[in-house]
Amino acid sequence: MKLVHSGKVRDVYADGDDLILVASDRVSVYDVVLPTPIPDKGKLLTALSLWWFEQLADLVPNHVLSATDVPEEFAGRAIRCRRLEILPVEWIARGYLAGLGWESYQATNTISGVQFPPGLLEGSQLPRPVFTPSTKTDPADGHDEHINEDQVAALVGADVTKKLGELTVELYSRGAEIARERGVIIADTKFEFGRAADGSLLLADEVLTPDSSRFWRVEDWKPGQRQNAFDKQFVRDWARDLGWWDKTPPGPEVPPEVVDETRRRYVDIYERLTGLRWA
Incomplete structure (x- = not known):
């Protein structure tokens, strides 16, 4: 290999x-x-x-x-x-306001060119799940940025944009329904798609994990505040509260209690979703 x-x-x-x-x-x-x-x-x-x-x-x-x-x-x-040509877009679906989506909404009442009603709070459920794509940027070149569907079409074509934009929302909606039945809210998530040698489009990378999604327990959800995250957001919040303002390497060492709690939350969400025990 x-x-x-x-x-x-x-x-x-x-x-x-x-x-x-x-x-x-x-x-x-x-x-x-x-x-x-x-x-x-x-x-x-x-x-x-x-x-x-x-x-x-x-x-x-x-x-x-x-x-x-x-x-x-x-x-x-x-x-x-399978080997794929990964498309250069983060295919993001949102059902709730959080993270960069919340920041964009606060500034403009929009995310990726999609208009939302005024008066929503951090953690609010959106009127409907929406496709809010972003760039797929190498960390050495900067951070991902929200783009609209016209910009996605310029990268991958209008037909692919329409098909995968709709599929992104459909996949999110299916996942959110399954998760809700298990007491879990999927606030948002990102997917990756790639093109195979025969031209077919396939779902790739990871899917609906604590690294690619925001998971909240139904019993914890309360709009208007920072949510109790059962995903990587828990580590982001720790790093932000630490005062690591410049967010440049090297990152801070993670203390044992944060490591243990992060692992516990990843295990918790795995078990809630799958119904399986983690050994």
Whole structure:
């Protein structure tokens, strides 16, 4: 195998015609990888993604070839997948106001060119789920920025934009419905799509995990305040409250109590969603 890409969290290896996607225990906030890993994070992300790929398989094909035909040293945190040309867009769906979406709404009452009614609060449920794409920017070149559908069309074409924009909302809505039945709110999430050699579009990377989504427990949700996050936002909030204002490397060491609580929250959301016990 040959290492072809090392990202903030995942490493990608070439193995013949396939790729091996390996999720590490690294955690990144504000596009900076922190020096402290979260135990079992890679296995949790992989297991939850595989579960969601199954729940969504009737809506869209995905890149997964095998979760077991991987090198032994990566067992449990890797998948064998098809090679794809990943589209240069973050396909984001929002059902609630949070994060950068909330910041954009505060400034303009819009997100990615989509107009929202005045008077919404942080954490408010939107009138309907919406597609609010962003750029897919290498951290060395800056941060992702909201773009509108015309800008997406300039990157991938109008037909693909329409198809995948609608699919993004459909996938989010299916996931949100399943999660709500289990006492979990999916506030927002991002998907990645890629084009296979035959031209087909496939769902790729990770799906509806605590790294790519905002998860709130139904019993905790209260608009008008910072929500109790069961996802990577918990670490972002810790880093923000720490006073790490410049958000540049090196990131701060994560104390043991924050590591333990982050892992506990990832396990909690995995078990709530899947109904399975984490060993």
